[in-house]
Amino acid sequence: MRLVxxxxxxxxxxxxxxxxxxxxxLSEAELFEVGITGNExxxxxxxxxxxxxxxxxxxKYGYEIIIKDAxxxxxxxxxxxxxxxxxxxxxxxxxxxxxxxxxxxTGLAVDINLIKLSxxxxxxxxxxxxxxxxxxxxxxxxxxxxKSQEYQGLQDLLVDNMLGLGFRIGSKKEFHHFExxx
Ligand SMILES: [Zn+2]
Numbered sequence: 001m002r003l004v005x006x007x008x009x010x011x012x013x014x015x016x017x018x019x020x021x022x023x024x025x026l027s028e029a030e031l032f033e034v035g036i037t038g039n040e041x042x043x044x045x046x047x048x049x050x051x052x053x054x055x056x057x058x059x060k061y062g063y064e065i066i067i068k069d070a071x072x073x074x075x076x077x078x079x080x081x082x083x084x085x086x087x088x089x090x091x092x093x094x095x096x097x098x099x100x101x102x103x104x105x106t107g108l109a110v111d112i113n114l115i116k117l118s119x120x121x122x123x124x125x126x127x128x129x130x131x132x133x134x135x136x137x138x139x140x141x142x143x144x145x146x147k148s149q150e151y152q153g154l155q156d157l158l159v160d161n162m163l164g165l166g167f168r169i170g171s172k173k174e175f176h177h178f179e180x181x182x
Contacts, residue, residue, distance in 0.1 A: 013041035016069035034075040041070040044107030072104035
């Protein structure tokens, strides 16, 4: 694994636990200790051509990708698990954080959202009021209201194209989490 900064390749990203550290009661010092020094995501360099290709595809639909989280060290996983157990409880945390096989520690897993090219805003692909159910694949599939259908359409666009590029959905079945097959 050779880690590179996404920003060096023109791919938008944030570092999720850095950006949201206050929500998880994480201090900057604690994050420094596990190797995070700012709001930047890293991936294994093998993902760069794939993510560039994704941007070419989504551009046709008026979007580009933003990586919300990518490489996480095992130390970060353990720290985040501890904090989230304290904040969210074990049950919800274990449904959404895979601290057992730690897919993000490979550098080959990314959490993705879409950004609208027209205004630079992130696209809402689920309703935060539906947390945690709303982040699982197909949660909106059988809901017939306009909003749910819109979410499902956007999620399908994201998932279908990422699978087409050789990624797969992770074991937690989140619509935004993709792992590249080795
Ligand atoms: Zn993920």
